[in-house]
Amino acid sequence: MNGYRKTWAAVLCGTMLGGFATTSAQAQDITLCWAAWDPANALVELSKDFTAETGIGMKFEFVPWPNFADRMLNELNSGGKLCDLLIGDSQWIGGGAENGHYVKLNDFFDAEGISMDDFAPATVYAYSTWPKGTPNYWALPAMGDANAWFYRKDWFSKPEIQEAFKAEYGRDLAPPETQRELMEIARFFQGREIDGKTRYGVNIFTERGSEGITMGATGALYAWGFKYENTPGKYDMEGAVNSPEAVEALEFYKELYKCCTAPGYTDSYMQESLDSFKSGQVAMAMNWFAFFPGLYKDEQVGGDKIGFFVNPKQNVEASTLGGQGISVISYSEKKDEALKYIKWFAQPAVQAKWWSLGGYSAHNSVLNDPGFKDSQPFAADFLKAMGAVQDFWQEPAYAELLLAMQKRLHDYIVADQGTAQEALDKLIADWTETFEDEGKL
Amino acid sequence: MSQMQISQRAADRLARSTPHGIARRVRGLSDKAIAWLFIAPTIVLLLAINVFPLIWTVYLSFTDFRANRINRAVEWVGLRNYERVLTDPDIWHNMLVTAHFLFWTMFFQVLIGFALAWLINKNFRGHGVWTTIILLPMMLSPAVVGNFWTFLYQPQIGLFNYVISFFTGADPSSFQMIGSVNLAPWAIVIVDTWMWTPYTMLICLAGLRSIPDYIYEAAEVDRAGPFRTFWSITLPMVMPFLMLAVLFRSIENFKMFDLVVELTSGGPGSVTELASINLKREAFEKWRTGLSSAFAIILFVTVFGAANIYVKALNTVKSR
Missing domain, CATH: 3.40.190.10 (Periplasmic binding protein-like II)
Structure with a gap:
């Protein structure tokens, strides 16, 4: 009986000490x-x-x-x-x-x-x-x-592809130096048969729910010289957000989406970009640098088959910050x-x-x-x-500002509603309302 | 010994075993007080989780409160939130999208649901198995259904496009159900109809089975044709059941959120952005708590008012 008690006391002590040790580790x-x-x-x-x-x-x-x-x-x-x-x-x-x-x-x-x-x-x-x-x-x-691009280096280097591109555009096929060149290359690959399969030009961000289409379209907007304010910190957006350059950039992004993306990518963000590229659907795709090490290591499309390039400039050098x-x-x-x-x-x-x-x-x-x-x-x-x-606004009301841009861009680019000018004008109205609520205007 | 005597003796035994203190305290209470004592916890719970939040929401709808800035001073803004909601063209667009969704889902679900119930009611061989198969979509999670249909609608690999292509000869990749402004509103109607028609069918089936056979026999004696029998007997007698199904489904679809978010996230653009999706964005993404409270109250009053009118109509039909 005494031995029995001792055994139980030992078990109890052990459990308690174990408990303390666990608590200590958790702390x-x-x-x-x-x-x-x-x-x-x-x-x-x-x-x-x-x-x-x-x-x-x-x-x-x-x-x-x-x-x-x-x-x-x-x-x-x-x-x-x-x-x-x-x-x-x-x-x-x-x-x-x-x-x-x-x-x-x-x-x-x-x-x-x-x-x-x-x-x-x-x-x-x-x-x-x-x-x-x-x-x-x-x-x-x-x-x-930052947001950047990757492309199928193996397709770019095929002699017949090089030849066809030169015949059509009068220059060598190489990673684009400007946004306009990017669209030309995307147009060239759209619907082209390579290795017996139909390929498409690009995958770009079009996602509606979180931040996708804003992060994608700002790649073009920044390259055209888009600014959020005329004077930093003054929230004077008229003429900056809806400048002629901004309108042109937005029209460009919409055209790129319409002319050169694979069917079904109306709500595409990081994962869809990777999927479309890894499955061999597109010649080029945009995504964050964070994914590039994984892409380079990919057995199907990585190594010698993949190349990378920074977001092409148009009027200025610029990339969307991640x-x-x-x-x-x-x-x-x-x-x-x-x-x-x-x-x-x-x-x-x-x-x-x-x-x-x-x-x-x-x-x-x-x-x-x-x-x-x-x-x-x-x-x-x-x-x-x-x-x-x-980068996008970093204001405390950033979520509200982002959602407004998501809506206006998606309405214009994917849903074909209104013009680029109207989309940006409405965006200024939305943002003005937010800044007024914030007491900043 | 009768059942009554047994119950009486059991009650006496229980009374004797009750401690004196408690017995004395309970003895002083009336039946009504004891009844209140029993239902009080439920009432307190209902007040805490239903009535209080509703009153609190009404209060918040008159303020500029933001739940993400608890330390900010809350200002009373009167009817400004209601004015903003009611004059916002985007919110009116959401209401139109909701009305389109509601009308067409109800239309197809009643039509197909009734037709299926009518067929199942024929008691053909294997009708039990078919009933189970038809009921399956209703038992799935809306999130699963949404994801599942996103794949079916995929223009390059989706089965839906291939089926349409098989019947029409069109290229499967030539149209996008959830990416097209014109087709996306119908894409969500199709999925909701696929998922919830079984529910309407079940209720209609209950209605059809509640019609006594002797009424049909009397109609046969009177030489009434199939159309006349359907129009004068079947339809009027099933009508209260149908209306009940429409009431339940309408209330559910007015609040529809998960299925559509999984399918389209309200896009492309805002063409499938139902009122509930925008409400969630206002409340939990933009954190305009005051404004979204006003929006929620307006939606609540709309559903409550419409449901009341509808229930009155239902009672009129039932009393005929």
């Missing part, structure tokens, strides 16, 4: 929230080093892109404690700062010797500062990104551990490994490395794109 875990895509897998791999160094466990909450903004903004607005760290979109920075969702990092950066001068200026401006361009930092640049900064959530109960992660992540050695695993570092030590341009076939284009990126 050390932090949760990082991001979108579910290729770079997130690289970050999981990278973060193992952080756990090994500090003993702090990492949990991840990855949400598919179409629901990412909805899910995360709901989480922030409800003061949720799910995420200790958030790699949030650049456009959220205004809302994150003004609504008190993000922790201001200036004091922490000063105390830890983290300098924003060590990161590419465009990424610091876009991912970290609010108000824009001021030295008030709410995030550390985590993932540089990418995100990493922020500490103010509602987190593990802010100290979260800040430790940021300190660790900002180290040059970690940033170098981040790039090697497939993440896009914005750290100067990585970008300015002499070997960087040749480290990947798209690295030089990435550098070029990041030198001329432009």
Whole structure:
């Protein structure tokens, strides 16, 4: 009987100690929230080093892109404690700062010797500062990104294709230098038989529900010189948003959609772009740099078969900004551990490994490395794109502004309603209403 | 021993076993008070999860509250939100899209549902198996149906386009059901009809089976033809059931969200953007809580008013 009691006491003690150990381990875990895509897998791999160094466990909450903004903004607005760290979109920075969702990092950066001068200026401006361009930092640049293009290099290099293109356009078939050339090439491939199958020109973003068509069309708008305001910070949009160049760019994007995309891509975004390219439907497609390492490794269409090019200029060099900064959530109960992660992540050695695993570092030590341009076939284009990126509004009311643009663009481009001029005029009316509600106009 | 005596003895036994304190307290209560005591938790729950949110929504509809900025001062804006909703051309467009969707889904579901019920009611061999097969779509999740039909409608690989091509000779890739401004409103009508016609069929079948055989026998004695029998007996007697089916489906389709979001997200452009989809965007993407509350109240009053008028009409038909 005595032995029986002793056994039970041992089991009880063991269970309690085990429980304490578990609780202790859980207290050390932090949760990082991001979108579910290729770079997130690289970050999981990278973060193992952080756990090994500090003993702090990492949990991840990855949400598919179409629901990412909805899910995360709901989480922030409800003061949720799910995420200790958030790699949030650049456009959220205004809302994150003004609504008190993000922790201001200036004091922490000063105390830890983290300098924003060590990161590419465009990424610091876009991912970290609010108000824009001021030295008030709410995030550390985590993932540089921009919208760019990839193409079927193997098709471009076929002699019969080269010959046919030269006969039609009087020049060699090569990655386009301008938006107009892009359309010519897309038109050339549209409906063309290659290897016994009908191929199409391009895949471009046309998605209605989240941000797709805006991110795609701004690639053309920026290249034509589109501006959101005549004077930065004044919200004077008349003549800027609906300038003749903006109208021409929008008409161009619609024509590109009508003439040269595969049937059925009326609601196309990142995944559809990858699908159409990997299945051999299109000669060219737009997407974020983040997907390029995966595409290059693809057995069917990667390696020698794929080439990359930066968003072609028209009037100016410009690319649509993607990418995100990493922020500490103010509602987190593990802010100290979260800040430790940021300190660790900002180290040059970690940033170098981040790039090697497939993440896009914005750290100067990585970008300015002499070997960087040749480290990947798209690295030089990435550098070029990041030198001329432009972003959507980053205002606290960004979601409202984005939804208005989604609607006006989709109505005009996909649903054939009205003219480009009308679409942009209506967009100004929508945005004016939003800024009036915000008390900014 | 009668059933009554057994119950009485059981009640006495229960009363004796009740502790004195509780018995004394309960003894002082009237039947009405005890009844209230039993239903009070349910009423409190209903007030908390139904009535209070409704009243709160009415209050919010008169303010500029935004749920994503809780710390911002809330201002009373009077009827401004209602004015904005009622004068917004985009919202009127959504209402038109909803009306189109509602009318045609009801039309096809009643027509096909009644025809199917009439056939199933013939009790042919294997009608039980056919009933089960016909009911299957109704049992699926709208999200699954939406995704499933997105593939069927795909112009390059979708089965739907190939079937149409087989019958018409048109190139399958030459038309896009969910990408075309003209076809997309019909694409969502087709899917909703496919999914919910079985429901109308079930209700019609119940109506058809409730008609006593002797009425048909009397009509036969009176030498009434099939058309006359259908027009004077079948249809009037099934009518209350049909109207009930239309009421239930109309209320559901007025609120339709998931199926259409999965299929088209309201596109292309806004041609399939139902009122509920825009309401969700206003409330949970743009975070205009005050304005979306006003929008929700207007939709609620519309459905409530229309349903009341309809129920009165239903009662008139039933009383004939």
